[in-house]
Amino acid sequence: MYQGIYGSSKKHESDLDHVINRAFKSGVEKIINTAGTHQETIQALELCSKYENLYTTCGYHPTRCNELNESNEDEILKQMIDLCEKNAEKIVAIGEFGLDYERTQFCGIDQQKRYFEFQLKHLISLKKPLFLHNRASSQDLYDILYKYRDEIKAGGVIHSFDGTLDEALQFIQLGYFIGLNGCSMKIQNNLDVIKQIPLNKILVETDAPWCGIKQSHASYSHMNTQFTSELVKKEKWIAGKMVKDRNEPCTIIQICEVIHSIRDKKESFDELCETIYLNTKHLFFSDQ
Ligand SMILES: [Zn+2]
Known part of the structure; x- marks a missing residue:
């Protein structure tokens, strides 16, 4: 979408530089780009080399695990480890990986579980935090994380969380942060859960270009900052403007x-932001 391509049709020229600069101008200090395949990590690293405060993850998303099989898994794993070691400063997390039982059309449950565990088992030794994807798969995700709990030292985040309070507390007890974005707060039920998650276990994210807050969401009436005057439809794109629904x-x-x-x-807005900022620093940038 930041290349101007929506589905398969090109609507406007690339405005990725605008998007990144808009973020830094608005007070964002660092951005972690989430890669979903080895190839995407390589692309992300290329982008990272252009911007000082851009970082990436390294791993296979559950919907992309069909790209791994018994004949290439060892070679790809070797390449991933190699990439992580050579780019230790830019690759700040393993992932995004995990399980997605809502979208099994791309990769079946057995294959997802096999390659989530495969990556976890072999990449823990890099001692990087885990960036975890979880859709309708909390129990299986928990069971696998639990199995390796003693070896996982760097913690992680259950990103885009939209589960129940019990699920959140289970993950927190195992040492994980809960990552919230627009998709985590669509309905009132989500808001009731978020309200009860301890602030020192919350991280925030956008998952952009996805997961923006929409007018139909329960969260909509709770936010103050609007970008309405900045938005144009993708068909009417002009340089320097944000695109509606992206x-x-x-x-x-x-x-x-x-x-x-x-x-x-419960606390001032600045206090809330500061706590979440420190949570983020603690997990991903503790050495900086
Ligand atoms: Zn995800």
């Missing part, structure tokens, strides 16, 4: 605003 990193403030509002403003 999310961007600069909208991350909205996620914090929603959390602040549904927690009944």
Whole structure:
């Protein structure tokens, strides 16, 4: 989408540089790009080389695990480890990986489980935090993480969390942060869960270009910052403007605003942001 391509049709020229600069201008300090295959990590590293404060993950997304099989898994694993070691500063997490039982058309459950565990088992030794994807798969994800709990030292985040409070607390107890974005707060039920998650276990993310907050979401009335005057339809794109229905990193403030509002403003907005900022630093940038 940042290349101007939506589905298979080109609507406008690439504006990725605008998007990234808009984020940094709005106060974002660092961006972690999430890669879903080895090839995507290589692409992300190329982008990272152009921007000082851009980082990436390294791993296979559950919907991309069909690209791995018994004849290439060892070779790809070797390449991934090699890439992580050579780019230790830019690759700040393993992932995004995990399980997705809502989209099994790309990769079946058995294959997903096999390659989630395969990556986990062989990449733990890199001692990087885990960036975990979880859709309708909490129990299986938990069981696999539990199995390796003693070897996993760097912690991780259950990103784009939209589960129950019990699930959140189970993951927290195992040492994980809960990552919240627009998809985590679509319905009132989600808000009721978020309200009860301890603030020192919350991370925020955008998952851009996906997961923007929409007018139909329960979260919508809880946010203050609007980008309405900045938005144009993709067909009417002009340089320097944001595109309607395409999310961007600069909208991350909205996620914090929603959390602040549904927690009944228990703490000041600045305090809330500072806590989440420190959580993020602690997990991904503890050496900086
Ligand atoms: Zn995900």
